[in-house]
Amino acid sequence: MPPLWVPERLSPLVGYGKQAGQFTTWGVGGKPLCLLTPGDSHDIGFSLRWLTEEGISFDVLGGGSNVLIGDGDLPLVLLHMRALSGMDVSVDGQDVFIECGAGTDLRSVLSAALKSGWAGLEFAAGIPGTVGGAIFGNAGTRDGDMRGVLHEAETVEDDGSLARWCASDIEWGYRRCGLAEGRRRILSSVKLRLSVSSKESVRKAVEKSVSSRNGQPRGVKTAGCVFKNPPGDSAGRLLDLCGCKLFSVGGARVSSAHANFIENHGDCTAEDIISLAQMCRKSVYEVYGAMLEYEIKFIGIPRERLSVF
Numbered sequence: 001m002p003p004l005w006v007p008e009r010l011s012p013l014v015g016y017g018k019q020a021g022q023f024t025t026w027g028v029g030g031k032p033l034c035l036l037t038p039g040d041s042h043d044i045g046f047s048l049r050w051l052t053e054e055g056i057s058f059d060v061l062g063g064g065s066n067v068l069i070g071d072g073d074l075p076l077v078l079l080h081m082r083a084l085s086g087m088d089v090s091v092d093g094q095d096v097f098i099e100c101g102a103g104t105d106l107r108s109v110l111s112a113a114l115k116s117g118w119a120g121l122e123f124a125a126g127i128p129g130t131v132g133g134a135i136f137g138n139a140g141t142r143d144g145d146m147r148g149v150l151h152e153a154e155t156v157e158d159d160g161s162l163a164r165w166c167a168s169d170i171e172w173g174y175r176r177c178g179l180a181e182g183r184r185r186i187l188s189s190v191k192l193r194l195s196v197s198s199k200e201s202v203r204k205a206v207e208k209s210v211s212s213r214n215g216q217p218r219g220v221k222t223a224g225c226v227f228k229n230p231p232g233d234s235a236g237r238l239l240d241l242c243g244c245k246l247f248s249v250g251g252a253r254v255s256s257a258h259a260n261f262i263e264n265h266g267d268c269t270a271e272d273i274i275s276l277a278q279m280c281r282k283s284v285y286e287v288y289g290a291m292l293e294y295e296i297k298f299i300g301i302p303r304e305r306l307s308v309f
């Protein structure tokens with residue numbers, strides 16, 4: 001297949017022949033038509049207008065830590081947010097505002113907060129990925145989520161226009177952010193609000209947060225929790241009770257440390273992971289009547305592949 005033609009305006013941003021798996025924590029994912037790496041919201045706007053006018057499918061990749069990307073040749077363009085990084089900090093009384101590109105690594109924001117003694121983001125210790133991905137999935141733990149620290153967001157809408165949102169304009173839920181729903185838009189930058197505190201108390205809260213992850217797998221390729229917790233329960237507990245820790249398909253294995261994690265043990269494909277996840281989901285449904293919802297996002301995987309029956 002000849003490479004996809006892109007307008008001259010986008011040619012400095014384009015990459016051909018890249019395997020998406022090199023950008024995901026599972027290390028899995030095939031080859032998109034091309035990879036576009038926008039440097040700012042104007043690049044995103046131009047890309048979106050072009051993709052929409054040409055009817056080309058596209059998807060957005062942040063830190064690649066919560067996503068399963070299909071195998072083989074993918075009939076879509078992947079917009080990679082990694083170049084939209086950088087932080088700008090302003091302090092107003094007790095409030096600390098951190099404005100950052102959506103592609104900024106969440107860990108670098110936490111590290112700045114830890115060094116300066118700014119409170120609010122401690123729950124995020126150990127959460128990989130970009131700020132944009134964390135906001136779109138309302139990433140969090142029992143101690144907090146991104147809703148609690150977002151002040152404002154800037155998005156590029158599907159017609160290329162810019163929109164600004166206050167956190168209170170957005171509908172939120174458990175691992176849910178209204179910006180990711182309905183109209184197709186891309187988060188370009190966010191302003192987080194933390195508060196002035198002491199280095200010592202932020203450090204203690206970060207340590208507590210890190211220790212709450214003690215039972216999770218380390219040193220293996222995973223994408224965090226695969227399923228959302230059902231109301232009032234833990235997906236990991238239900239999967240464990242169903243014996244899923246013994247399940248594996250190809251190079252994909254349910255973690256023996258925590259049943260809501262799937263590990264890549266070598267030549268694992270997206271197909272292995274999806275077959276294994278569906279097998280786990282079916283088991284919990286058959287035993288407990290609860291259909292677990294996916295927390296991970298899917299790119300280049302047909303919807304039908306996600307139905308259990």
Ligand code: EPU
Nearest residue numbers: 141142212224225227228229234236237240257258259260
């Ligand atoms: N459990 C088992 N077996 C397992 C896993 C868990 O019996 O294999 C039990 C635990 O013993 C505990 C209960 O289930 O009694 C809850 O487990 P855990 O404390 O590990 O918390 P979780 O609900 O499974 C959530 C988040 C994690 C976050 C932790 C710690 C979700 C889906 N998961 O896990 O977030 O790190 O709390 O705050 O909300 C993620 O979202 O990717 C993620 C890892």
